[in-house]
Amino acid sequence: MIEKETVAAAVEQLREDLISLVQSLVQAPSLTGEEGAAQEVVAAAMRDLGLAVDMWEPSVEELAPYAEHVGEFETLAGRPNVVGVWTGSGSGRSIILNGHIDTVEPGNPDLWDSPPFSGEVIDGEIVGRGSLDMKGGVATNIIAVKVLKSLGFEPDGDIIVQSVISEEDGGAGTLAAVLRGYRADGAIITEPTNVELLAAHAGSLVFRIHIEGLAAHGGWRDEGVSAFEAFIPVFQALLDFEKQRNETLDHPLFQFMRNKVPINVGVVRSGSWPSSVPEWLIAEGRAGLLPGETLDQFKRELTEVIVEAAAGHPWLADHPPRVEWFSGQFAPSEIDTDHPLVEVVSRAHASVHGAPPPISAIPAGTDMRHFVLFGDTPCVIYGAGNPRYAHQTNESIVIDDLVRAVQTIVAATIEWTSAPPE
Numbered sequence: 001m002i003e004k005e006t007v008a009a010a011v012e013q014l015r016e017d018l019i020s021l022v023q024s025l026v027q028a029p030s031l032t033g034e035e036g037a038a039q040e041v042v043a044a045a046m047r048d049l050g051l052a053v054d055m056w057e058p059s060v061e062e063l064a065p066y067a068e069h070v071g072e073f074e075t076l077a078g079r080p081n082v083v084g085v086w087t088g089s090g091s092g093r094s095i096i097l098n099g100h101i102d103t104v105e106p107g108n109p110d111l112w113d114s115p116p117f118s119g120e121v122i123d124g125e126i127v128g129r130g131s132l133d134m135k136g137g138v139a140t141n142i143i144a145v146k147v148l149k150s151l152g153f154e155p156d157g158d159i160i161v162q163s164v165i166s167e168e169d170g171g172a173g174t175l176a177a178v179l180r181g182y183r184a185d186g187a188i189i190t191e192p193t194n195v196e197l198l199a200a201h202a203g204s205l206v207f208r209i210h211i212e213g214l215a216a217h218g219g220w221r222d223e224g225v226s227a228f229e230a231f232i233p234v235f236q237a238l239l240d241f242e243k244q245r246n247e248t249l250d251h252p253l254f255q256f257m258r259n260k261v262p263i264n265v266g267v268v269r270s271g272s273w274p275s276s277v278p279e280w281l282i283a284e285g286r287a288g289l290l291p292g293e294t295l296d297q298f299k300r301e302l303t304e305v306i307v308e309a310a311a312g313h314p315w316l317a318d319h320p321p322r323v324e325w326f327s328g329q330f331a332p333s334e335i336d337t338d339h340p341l342v343e344v345v346s347r348a349h350a351s352v353h354g355a356p357p358p359i360s361a362i363p364a365g366t367d368m369r370h371f372v373l374f375g376d377t378p379c380v381i382y383g384a385g386n387p388r389y390a391h392q393t394n395e396s397i398v399i400d401d402l403v404r405a406v407q408t409i410v411a412a413t414i415e416w417t418s419a420p421p422e
């Protein structure tokens with residue numbers, strides 16, 4: 001076993017490499033859809049380390065059957081995934097270290113204290129779009145391999161480093177890597193989690209409700225039926241359904257959340273003229289699901305709630321609302337909190353921080369589901385930086401936090417790959 005002090009010293013040796021890799025990644029903008037240039041930086045760094053690099057543009061045809069999960073694409077030209085493989089002796093557990101290279105757009109650059117793609121170091125932090133979410137995590141994985149090489153480590157299990165595209169809009173990159181055959185005994189996604197260990201994430205479904213009314217002149221409004229007024233009991237039924245789900249559904253990692261399963265109505269459009277009774281209404285929303293729930297079951301339940309609300313309404317009973325499911329359908333997923341991968345990453349964290357990390361969950365979709373649902377690969381999410389600051393102006397990552405994350409990933413990788421598969 002390699003001592004923790006040895007790991008810490010080896011990571012410290014590569015602190016400048018870590019900083020400059022994050023900087024070069026930030027300086028190669030990679031908004032979702034434009035990941036090519038940054039992936040060249042990743043591929044070059046992986047080749048320098050002697051990894052076997054697989055760089056490919058995912059096939060639109062291959063992803064098409066999964067459109068519900070990752071969206072639809074006309075083309076993925078110029079948007080390669082990059083995977084670097086370090087083949088082990090074969091007797092240990094394999095591990096995938098995954099990060100996404102795509103970022104959201106920077107917003108108004110004038111609002112940034114330094115240009116959004118400068119990668120400037122200010123007060124011990126690297127600033128720039130993607131520094132936190134999650135070029136810091138991509139660099140963590142690559143530098144972890146560099147540290148292992150510098151220690152003369154020879155893995156028993158394969159170490160597979162992934163830099164994927166299209167996470168921000170549904171996770172096509174990670175799914176494409178799974179479909180290409182990249183599976184392992186465990187996967188760590190180094191998204192910023194404030195070094196909490198995420199063992200579960202919620203699912204989400206996006207829905208659209210159509211309500212029909214009856215148009216009339218506003219001067220004789222009682223002769224029409226307002227679709228907006230008809231929506232009110234339907235909306236109330238959604239709120240009641242949300243409340244009932246919160247009261248009856250149970251998950252230990254979601255218990256502390258004020259609203260475990262939010263149903264958010266984010267868009268309501270109705271009518272087209274102030275002095276006409278609105279004859280139509282469209283409401284669009286997003287519902288959260290807990291691990292253990294299935295998309296189909298939830299769709300049935302929500303539809304029933306709306307049918308029931310309509311049945312008790314004089315107009316809607318004969319003009320039932322229509323429910324549509326569109327855009328991303330993100331299933332929830334989780335890992336047992338006593339899974340060996342959770343234990344190994346917790347121990348690695350404790351070796352760096354002195355105590356195990358909090359084990360938690362997030363109320364949003366992540367790429368974890370692709371590993372778990374389609375890749376038969378147990379997965380945790382663990383990385384430096386506070387996710388609350390992702391997507392913000394002046395996004396930044398604390399260098400010392402990144403250094404500790406590299407130490408943790410190195411320690412976890414050593415322990416994980418040194419033991420045989422179950």
Ligand SMILES: [Zn+2]
Pocket residue numbers: 100133134167191192
């Ligand atoms: Zn992210």
